Amino acid sequence: MMKLLCVLLFASICSLASTKSEYRCTIGSANITKKWIDMDSACIKNLTAQIKMEVEASLTYLAMAAHFARDSQNRPGFSKFFFENASEEREHAIKIIEYLLMRGQLVNGINDILEFPLIKMSPVQEEWATGLDALNHALTLESNVTRSIRSIILACENPSNINANDYHLVDYLSGEFLEEQYKGERDLAGKISTLGRMIVNNGPLGEFLFDKKLLNGEV
Ligand SMILES: *[C@@H]1O[C@H](CO)[C@@H](O)[C@H](O)[C@H]1NC(C)=O
Numbered sequence: 001m002m003k004l005l006c007v008l009l010f011a012s013i014c015s016l017a018s019t020k021s022e023y024r025c026t027i028g029s030a031n032i033t034k035k036w037i038d039m040d041s042a043c044i045k046n047l048t049a050q051i052k053m054e055v056e057a058s059l060t061y062l063a064m065a066a067h068f069a070r071d072s073q074n075r076p077g078f079s080k081f082f083f084e085n086a087s088e089e090r091e092h093a094i095k096i097i098e099y100l101l102m103r104g105q106l107v108n109g110i111n112d113i114l115e116f117p118l119i120k121m122s123p124v125q126e127e128w129a130t131g132l133d134a135l136n137h138a139l140t141l142e143s144n145v146t147r148s149i150r151s152i153i154l155a156c157e158n159p160s161n162i163n164a165n166d167y168h169l170v171d172y173l174s175g176e177f178l179e180e181q182y183k184g185e186r187d188l189a190g191k192i193s194t195l196g197r198m199i200v201n202n203g204p205l206g207e208f209l210f211d212k213k214l215l216n217g218e219v
């Protein structure tokens with residue numbers, strides 16, 4: 001009888017976790033006060049929308065990288081460049097997720113805050129006529145991202161609302177994100193300028209040469 005009681009008691013707080021006969025305790029989580037969590041909900045919505053934008057940017061760069069790596073294109077410089085940018089965009093999504101976690105968000109799991117089905121994203125563009133087209137597309141994409149980050153700053157720095165004067169976040173977005181945006185946009189603009197002139201002077205050979213330079217980080 002006593003033995004049965006013990007087993008029942010144990011079973012009530014622990015459950016069989018795996019076939020390896022490990023026991024995982026299911027004691028409720030600690031009771032932490034929510035008073036320290038002070039982000040404004042509109043500001044959080046803005047940030048989560050930005051996570052989606054960064055993931056989509058990453059997918060666009062993946063599509064560009066794959067396109068230029070096809071046997072029919074064979075532009076290893078463009079492909080390498082866009083694969084690197086895809087990784088950078090993924091890093092941006094991770095940075096925002098980590099920021100939200102630092103501020104006590106994502107308590108009920110990622111879907112609680114993402115509020116979007118990543119899987120149901122519409123198909124991305126998968127063909128670009130020339131390298132110049134892809135670079136121009138990238139610059140438009142980045143200027144859209146910049147505008148979006150500036151709109152978040154506006155939404156999160158409302159001085160009349162104590163919960164929305166989020167200067168820590170605004171500083172992070174300005175110092176880390178906008179800094180990278182403006183440098184990235186200048187970099188793309190410079191590449192578009194160089195490639196454009198190489199094509200004017202050398203025709204199709206211009207893109208071939210530019211790709212070689214891109215591969216070696218010389219342009
Ligand atoms: C959390 O609070 C509830 C209700 O007051 C209590 O039943 C539970 O044991 C507490 N959990 C912990 C881990 O302190």
Ligand SMILES: *[C@@H]1O[C@H](CO)[C@@H](O)[C@H](O)[C@H]1NC(C)=O
Nearest residue numbers: 137138139140141142143144
């Ligand atoms: C940039 O934003 C405009 C306006 O929202 C949109 O029409 C366009 O498709 C976007 N371009 C890219 C490359 O994201």
Ligand SMILES: *[C@@H]1O[C@H](CO)[C@@H](O)[C@H](O)[C@H]1NC(C)=O
Nearest residue numbers: 081084085088142184185187
């Ligand atoms: C793309 O990646 C290159 C190489 O890592 C980097 O120099 C450039 O700033 C990136 N551009 C964007 C828009 O992410």
Ligand SMILES: CC(=O)N[C@H]1CO[C@H](CO)[C@@H](O)[C@@H]1O
Nearest residue numbers: 042046049050148151152155
């Ligand atoms: C990126 C994003 O979602 N920006 C939105 C932030 O919130 C304001 C309103 O508070 C919207 O106008 C922005 O579009």
Ligand SMILES: [Fe+2]
Nearest residue numbers: 054089092145
């Ligand atoms: Fe980004």
